[in-house]
Amino acid sequence: MNLRSLFALIFVSLSSLAAESEDSPVATRMKSIARDFKTLSGQISDTAQKDSSMELIAAIRKNITAAKTEKSGPASELSGTKLEEYQKQFTKGLGALEDRFGKLSDAVKAGESAKISALLGEINTLKKDYHKVLR
Ligand code: HEM
Numbered sequence: 001m002n003l004r005s006l007f008a009l010i011f012v013s014l015s016s017l018a019a020e021s022e023d024s025p026v027a028t029r030m031k032s033i034a035r036d037f038k039t040l041s042g043q044i045s046d047t048a049q050k051d052s053s054m055e056l057i058a059a060i061r062k063n064i065t066a067a068k069t070e071k072s073g074p075a076s077e078l079s080g081t082k083l084e085e086y087q088k089q090f091t092k093g094l095g096a097l098e099d100r101f102g103k104l105s106d107a108v109k110a111g112e113s114a115k116i117s118a119l120l121g122e123i124n125t126l127k128k129d130y131h132k133v134l135r
Contacts, residue, residue, distance in 0.1 A: 026072035029063045036060050037123075044116055050108060057105045064101065068094050074135065086134065093130035100126065 023031070040056040043049045068091060078086050100123050107115040 024073040024076065025070035026067050026075075029067040029070065033060050033063050036063075041120065044108065044120070045113060047111060050111075053108050054105065057101055057108065061098065061101050061105070064094055064098050072134070089130070090134055093126065093134065096126050097123065 036056045036059050040053055040060070044053050072090065075083060075086055075090070100119055104116065104119045104123070107119060
């Protein structure tokens with residue numbers, strides 16, 4: 001093998017490695033949601049940070065809505081009825097998440113702390129249950 005083909009081989013190997021470790025569009029959304037949700041959970045009971053909490057919820061809702069039209073890593077491995085079934089659950093899970101964050105927005109606006117804790121619990125349950133089947 002000459003030097004030129006050796007370099008070409010190294011380049012191709014590195015590019016395919018990089019492609020494999022790239023996040024799917026859904027994974028990128030999820031990472032952003034996770035970051036915002038962590039910040040939100042730490043400050044949501046602090047009424048002095050209400051405006052910032054409302055902004056975090058708005059950002060999370062935008063990411064959820066956008067994720068609904070995007071593909072996840074596991075989905076790109078599937079086809080036919082398996083893919084259809086997967087996408088059905090995926091849309092259902094994100095729909096439920098959208099609903100809870102909508103309600104959370106109302107509860108934060110109204111300063112209803114019992115409702116806020118209940119909704120945080122429901123969101124964590126949705127995350128756990130859907131990750132079990134979709135990740
Ligand atoms: C606030 C609630 C949630 C948080 C904080 C969250 C966070 C995350 C995180 C951190 C990942 C890993 C991303 C990565 O590094 O690869 C992930 C992956 C994923 N989540 Fe969520 N998640 C939540 C709720 C949900 C719900 C309800 C669904 C239901 C549709 C869902 C579907 C997925 C899927 C399909 C993946 C895999 C993405 C991929 O590998 O392409 N998540 N989530």
